[in-house]
Amino acid sequence: PALADEMDKAIYLCAILRALECQNALVLITGSKKPYVLFEHNGQFHLANITTATRIYGTKEQVVKALGQDSPKYAFNDSAYEEYGEGE
Numbered sequence: 001p002a003l004a005d006e007m008d009k010a011i012y013l014c015a016i017l018r019a020l021e022c023q024n025a026l027v028l029i030t031g032s033k034k035p036y037v038l039f040e041h042n043g044q045f046h047l048a049n050i051t052t053a054t055r056i057y058g059t060k061e062q063v064v065k066a067l068g069q070d071s072p073k074y075a076f077n078d079s080a081y082e083e084y085g086e087g088e
Contacts, residue, residue: 010036013048014077017037018077022040022041024039024040027075027076027077028047028075030071031071034050034051034070036067044059045057046063047067
């Protein structure tokens with residue numbers, strides 16, 4: 001059995017990134033309730049797919065667009081919470 005589910009892993013990765021002074025790291029939850037970690041490093045945004053252990057990078061618009069129809073619904077970390085509307 002798995003020791004942690006995908007949400008736990010996303011929160012843990014986000015916490016590690018924030019501890020390493022990546023203050024903009026966020027856990028991003030999509031409409032299908034899949035967790036991702038979104039963060040900026042060296043001027044590029046990165047979207048880590050916790051389920052498949054893959055990462056895409058580019059502009060913020062490019063990485064969010066890569067989610068396709070499974071659009072983001074909300075994002076959070078230990079000090080921030082963002083909720084997205086239907087069109088985002």
